Amino acid sequence: METLKMTDVTVVIPAHNAAQYVRTCLDSVAGQTRLPEEVIIVENGSSDGTRDACADWIAAHDLQVRLVSLDYGNVSNARNVGCSLATTTLVALLDADDCYMADFLETSVEAFRLMSDIDLFFGDRMLFDERTGDLGPALAKSGLRFVYRDAVTPTVFRLTEGLLEALAAGNFISPSGSVCRRASAYAAGLFNPRLKSSEDREFFFRMAALGPVAYTPNLVTRYRVHAASTMAVTETVELQKNALRSIVAILADSDQLKLTRSQIQALASVRQVCAGRILSLARRAGFKCLRAEQSWLRGLNAGGWLRALIWPLTVRVSRFWPRRWRGRSDAVSREGAPSSVPPLSPQ
Numbered sequence: 001m002e003t004l005k006m007t008d009v010t011v012v013i014p015a016h017n018a019a020q021y022v023r024t025c026l027d028s029v030a031g032q033t034r035l036p037e038e039v040i041i042v043e044n045g046s047s048d049g050t051r052d053a054c055a056d057w058i059a060a061h062d063l064q065v066r067l068v069s070l071d072y073g074n075v076s077n078a079r080n081v082g083c084s085l086a087t088t089t090l091v092a093l094l095d096a097d098d099c100y101m102a103d104f105l106e107t108s109v110e111a112f113r114l115m116s117d118i119d120l121f122f123g124d125r126m127l128f129d130e131r132t133g134d135l136g137p138a139l140a141k142s143g144l145r146f147v148y149r150d151a152v153t154p155t156v157f158r159l160t161e162g163l164l165e166a167l168a169a170g171n172f173i174s175p176s177g178s179v180c181r182r183a184s185a186y187a188a189g190l191f192n193p194r195l196k197s198s199e200d201r202e203f204f205f206r207m208a209a210l211g212p213v214a215y216t217p218n219l220v221t222r223y224r225v226h227a228a229s230t231m232a233v234t235e236t237v238e239l240q241k242n243a244l245r246s247i248v249a250i251l252a253d254s255d256q257l258k259l260t261r262s263q264i265q266a267l268a269s270v271r272q273v274c275a276g277r278i279l280s281l282a283r284r285a286g287f288k289c290l291r292a293e294q295s296w297l298r299g300l301n302a303g304g305w306l307r308a309l310i311w312p313l314t315v316r317v318s319r320f321w322p323r324r325w326r327g328r329s330d331a332v333s334r335e336g337a338p339s340s341v342p343p344l345s346p347q
Contacts, residue, residue, distance in 0.1 A: 009108070014079050033105075035063065040066045044073045088182065098177075107156070129224075139172060148162055178204075189203075
């Protein structure tokens with residue numbers, strides 16, 4: 001196991017059209033109680049002066065910062081490039097529109113010191129909107145509440161049973177506010193650049209499958225929630241298709257990841273739910289769109305696509321069924337986590 005130096009962590013910041021936010025982001029890194037060995041900013045295809053904003057900040061501060069520019073915007077590729085340039089044992093991720101709490105890096109490095117075998121550490125995040133203020137912490141109502149954990153310190157916990165089942169239902173680990181072992185991130189395949197969404201879902205599931213994970217319930221980042229925009233049906237369908245792609249990719253590697261039967265069942269249930277949502281959304285766009293998505297699902301070989309064809313009707317009718325008839329997929333859609341996930345253990 002690698003020996004951690006006092007500042008053996010690099011912060012990787014992907015930045016795309018973030019000129020109005022990146023200075024605040026970098027200020028939060030410079031204000032850490034434990035400074036990183038290096039900060040790598042990967043500016044990717046910005047058109048709003050993000051690169052100039054970063055260069056001006058670097059010139060005015062003593063922090064060790066490396067600025068890299070790419071020709072096109074892809075957050076997964078930017079994170080992967082940053083990880084490839086890092087030379088430290090640990091890599092901390094931070095999106096350019098978010099910011100760290102002051103003690104995040106210190107808490108993270110201490111967690112890796114206490115648990116030398118963990119591959120991933122993360123914490124809670126405060127959701128905020130500049131117009132309305134703080135919206136509350138993110139983890140309180142997430143699938144994390146179904147996961148067993150062991151206390152290492154009063155504020156740091158090692159996650160044990162139920163983590164993969166909970167992550168299958170939906171990702172609750174934010175790239176901003178996570179620190180991973182660089183070698184383990186490579187073993188997990190880094191972030192999938194072919195996905196424009198759900199890339200974090202696939203990455204963190206693979207990380208959790210490959211090695212131990214720990215977390216702190218303390219707030220470690222402020223996560224910016226941008227003003228909601230009205231999305232076309234086709235855009236919403238694409239979000240669901242990316243979620244399904246990530247699930248199918250994980251299932252294809254189930255042997256390599258050494259997934260248990262219950263974990264595979266949880267993924268298969270969510271796969272069916274995603275396929276059903278795709279077809280339900282496609283119906284709104286018309287028969288031609290529906291046929292196209294049916295063909296896409298068959299080509300993906302997603303499994304369960306025929307049952308997913310009648311999934312929206314099943315969900316509507318199931319509210320009238322006796323409780324004992326309600327199946328696993330209904331539990332996933334209603335609660336956001338598989339019904340077999342164990343409850344929290346006493347702490």
